[in-house]
Amino acid sequence: MEPLLAIMAGFLFASGLYLMLRRNYVRVVIGLILISNAANLVIFTMGRLARGNPPLVATGETMPAEGFANPLPQALILTAIVIGFGLLAFALVLAYRAYRELGTVDVDAMRVAEPPYPGEKTVSGTPDQEEA
Amino acid sequence: MKSLILQTIARLLLPLMILFSVFLMLRGHNEPGGGFIGGLVGAGAFSLYAVAFGPASARGVLRADPRTLLGLGLLVTVLSGFFAMVLGDAFLTGQWLIFHIGEADFHLGTALLFDIGVYLVVVGATLTVIFSLEEEST
Amino acid sequence: MDWLLVLPLAIPLFFGVVSILARNNLLLQRWFGVLGMVVLLVVSIAILIGVRTQGILVDQMGNWIAPFGITLVADHLTAFMVLITAIMGLAVAIYSLANIDAERESFGYYPLLHILLMGVNGVFLTGDLFNMYVWFEVMLITSFVLLALGNRKEQMDGAIKYVTINLVSSLVFLSGVGILYGMTGTLNMADMAVRLDAVDSPGLVTTASMFFLVSFGIKAAVFPLFFWLPASYHTPPVAVSAIFAALLSKVGVYALIRVFTLLFVQETGYTHQIILWVAAVTMLTGVLGAVMQTEFRKLLSFHIISQIGYMIMGLGLYSPLGIVGSVFYVIHNIIAKTNLFLVSGVANRIAGSFHLKHLGGLYRKHPFLSIMFIIPAFGLAGFPPLSGFWAKLTLTIAGLDAREYVVVGIALFVGLLTLFSMTKIFAEAFWKPLPSDRPKPAAEVEGIPGVAGIRTMMVPIVLLAVMTVVLGLGAGLFINVSLDAAEELLDRTRYINAVLGDP
Incomplete structure (x- = not known):
């Protein structure tokens, strides 16, 4: 099971990276989402996959029963998912605001903060045309 | 868009969902539940009301500004950690009051206070986002 | 058990929350801003004394x-960083009184500033x-909002690059945390340090360390991962630029120093050699970028990158003197660089521009401001007896001791270019007469206009x-105090024993 999940995580990383190389910022954000899930999958796999008992302490006992599953990776992933959810939601809103302000989602065409030098070749056209 | 069915249901569901959210929060002490999920259900109640009647009237029903709830929730959460300081323990150590009512033991602790804080933060944060999104779209 | 260590987190959170609750009263928020930083300063001095x-x-x-739980630890390095964070917080809070406009204030500038400091601390x-990851995110999300607050076009553009690369x-x-957890089964850094030594394939540990080098390298803006920094740091108001320049990239440097002195010391010949060369190239590219810039804050942004190289260089040398140099350089650079950003704000206020072409005549009209520019600028370049000279001297001696002559040569050459x-800034902005053909100052001027604003800005x-x-x-x-910090960092057993208890 572990190799399968490792390959899956690698595939997600690769797909996310591919999307992040696009000029369209919305695709970049989708790539980020994929990579964030890949990172969570890495943590999950690293916590070892085992069919274990619930890590709960029965009434009257002081230790959980033998062979209990490791709850820590799940707690970590839960935290990471919630944080990732907030950050990615912010990134999406930012993409929307930037589109409203700058009129483009093409990251190469966003040259307001770093205006082109005199004589520099700049990108024109929308990214969708380029990719169609 | 006004829908009579949605408005009637929303009016009835609002108190029920708030009650359920409080139940979830208190249940979280020993069983699945807790401040986070309770807060989401509570926020769901008000956002349903906002969908049916518009965000302005939902704000009216909520009375407090969601951002105030957010601030209060954070404050409660921090203070729950500081209870331990007064009693000389490390930050966030749980402090318990135990009542005996008849046969049953009743545990009241700072963990509950922390959960109430989380509940308020989740309600406040979610509603801040949802209300401002709805207000922008109308 | 030490209560002090919670306070640098609890105080900014408390004042941030109070500022949220007082969101309709801007005056109250401003004074909570200053008051919160003063309290933080007192606490961080107490922590330094405690350490x-x-x-x-x-x-x-x-x-x-x-x-099993989450541990808060303060050694010398931490105490220095927390103290300098509080000082920078105070300086920027005072500066913000005159620099941040009412619109940004009403959208939560002060709560964000407090929470940002909480994340940094x-x-x-x-x-x-893993807790470090969470704090990084607290810091990042507030910095995202601070950067985008105000919705100007350049800010949107800068924020997109900053947000994406930092995510x-x-x-x-x-x-990287996940992989380390898989190898050691722990997240506590002291415990992890013990168990990493027992991992039977050191190559795997070194591979994992590269995750951290890349991640913290992006945050610290080292070569070749620095492009987000000059694309974004000049877009928000000066107060925000200043606190970013003061703290955010240095948090990356701190994290690098922490993990590469505590966790990844198995193959220092390999990992720290990489760090050393990254440092050299970072210095050089940063300063070359700065030389060709003509915008005040962009120029300073490239200098941040160049200076990060010096901080990393000490870590790469991995000798007591090298670490002393790094620690000293971080402290010196935070103070001097923040000050330069603050001066750029005053120059903008007076002359209405950040572009060196449109600035001029400041020396004639405001000689005091010019002196206040010269001190940090020459400090940065390394003039004796200012702080930068001693920092560079320490690093140079450490480099010569380690026989890294090429790196030392690059460091000295970069000092010259700095x-x-x-x-160049001094000649263009301060000495040259005000150009007559400059365009009308655009809406670049921020905050409260007038002389009163400038006086407030001069205080920090x-x-x-x-x-x-x-x-x-x-x-x-x-340097003696930094030596204690370096000894503590290089002798890992002290940190480990303090956290896990004496064996």
């Missing part, structure tokens, strides 16, 4: 014994790797300039 007298301070959250204080860096960090670009500038001079004149004392 000096009692050694490494440790606090176990919620009374969970390490390595959290990274410094935590002894748990990637966080995800690389998270994957001086060149500082004199003078404060920081005095600190640069004091740090230079009292360098001997400070």
